[in-house]
Amino acid sequence: QVQLVESGGGLVQAGGSLRLSCAASGRSFGTYAMGWFRQAPGKEREFVAAINWSGSVTNYRDSVKGRVIISRENAKNTVSLQMNSLKPEDTAIYYCAADRGGRAATREYEYDYWGQGTQVTVSS
Numbered sequence: 454q455v456q457l458v459e460s461g462g463g464l465v466q467a468g469g470s471l472r473l474s475c476a477a478s479g480r481s482f483g484t485y486a487m488g489w490f491r492q493a494p495g496k497e498r499e500f501v502a503a504i505n506w507s508g509s510v511t512n513y514r515d516s517v518k519g520r521v522i523i524s525r526e527n528a529k530n531t532v533s534l535q536m537n538s539l540k541p542e543d544t545a546i547y548y549c550a551a552d553r554g555g556r557a558a559t560r561e562y563e564y565d566y567w568g569q570g571t572q573v574t575v576s577s
Contacts, residue, residue: 462571475549483527491545503557
C-alpha cells in the first residue's frame, strides 16, 4: 500500500509559478511510475505529466509542454511538478498518482494509488 500526500497548491496570478510536491510512503517508491492529473470544476480528471520509475522518461499533456516539469527524488520518496507561466485554465485540483507498472503512463486507469489532491487557482 502506498499513501500519497500532495502539497504546494494555492492561489497565483496568471503568469506566475507554483511547485507541487507529492510525498509517498512505502519502500517501493523507486519502482513506481508517478503521475500528476488534474480536475477542473465540471470537467473530467485529465492527465498532466508522468515520470517513469528511474526518472529517465517523462510525458506531458500537450497544453502544458514547455511550462511544466515533472521530477522525482527516489531517495526522498517525492515527486514534484514545477509549473510556470500559469494560465487561468490551469485552475484545478491536482492529484498525484502512483503506477506499479513503472512506466510513465498517461491513462488514469493505469494508476494504482492516488492522493487527495491539492487546489491550484490561477487568477486572471
